[in-house]
Amino acid sequence: MYRTLEIGRAFKMSRPLLAAFDFDHTIYDDNSDIVARKLYPNDSLPDSVERLYARDNWTLYMGKIFELLNENSIDVETIESAINRIPSVPGIDTLLTELHSRDCEIIIISDSNSLFIEWWLNHKGLSHTVKEIFTNPATVDEESGMLKIEMYHLQDYCKLSNKNLCKGQILEDYISRRFAEGVNFEKIAYVGDGKNDYCPILRLSEKDVAFPRVGYTLVKVLNQTDDETRQVKADVVPWESGEEIFEDLKKRISSL
Known part of the structure; x- marks a missing residue:
């Protein structure tokens, strides 16, 4: 059903890692x-x-x-x-900073909205670590002062995802675009917590790694033993802190 992300593994311009993050309960420790x-x-x-x-x-x-x-x-x-005022998930600030400093590329794929994510990253001084954000667009109406939100896209092709956001398709499209721009990633890591993070994990290859947060829905989904979960090819590493993720990635990628 899903093709894994094997494209461009040996391209001449490489980066050690693409790290894709969910946001709620993954980067900040609440649901915005x-x-x-x-x-x-x-x-x-x-x-x-x-x-x-x-x-x-x-x-x-x-x-x-x-x-x-x-x-x-x-x-x-x-x-x-x-x-x-939402606190960071333990160790995530350090993880983002360390990955960015080591020439890794960081993107956010979230079903929150653009203003919430931009506000928080700016407040924390972390905006510079994130290359791109994929989420529902939000604006402030100049006349009423009201916050407005729109769907990121409208999709009917992925039954695992909400109709307004297929994270797997976004991830796949991003890697394809970066390949066309001359950038290849040695590994891909996906970090999340919820059921809607399952679709992008299905699209990872054996060379990649999925990080589901301990105690949240994604771990339970990945622990199922039906035909769909057996399609997961990436290594699955449950985590509780950003430090754990970084230590695992250092073992996998010699340049970190």
Whole structure:
């Protein structure tokens, strides 16, 4: 069903590693959308909004949350402050900094939104470590001051992914584009925690490594023994801290 990422392994311009990261519960230690949702002053949301949560409509649901926050005078500065207070996952700041300093390429593939990720990375002084971010675009409406969100794309080809974001396709397209630009990666690492991180892991090869966070859904998915999970070719290394990831990668890549 999925082709693994074997393209361009022996190309003349190489980098030691492409590290692709999820964001929520992988780089920062919370779910940013839930952090924003908790700013709403009432305990319960309107039924019309709750029904969106029950369907595959996450970006529409968050758009309604942002409308409610705006209606209740929760401004963008308050939302940004709440996002910036989210702590890092242990050791992740150091991991990003060390990989960047060693000529590794870092990308983020997240079902959050562009403003949340950019705010937090800027606040932490980590923006320079990340080459590209793939996520749902978010803007602030100049007239209303309300935060707005759109789907990254609309897809119907991957049943493992939400309709607004197929992380596997994004990863595969990025590697193909970098190959066309003259860049080849010796290894690919994918770091995540959730069910929607399973699709990109299926597209990794035997030379690559998947890092599912201990205690989260992705580990449980990868521990299943059905025909689909047996398609995983990459080494699977559960992790609890960024230091563990870096120590594992140093053993695999001599130039680190």
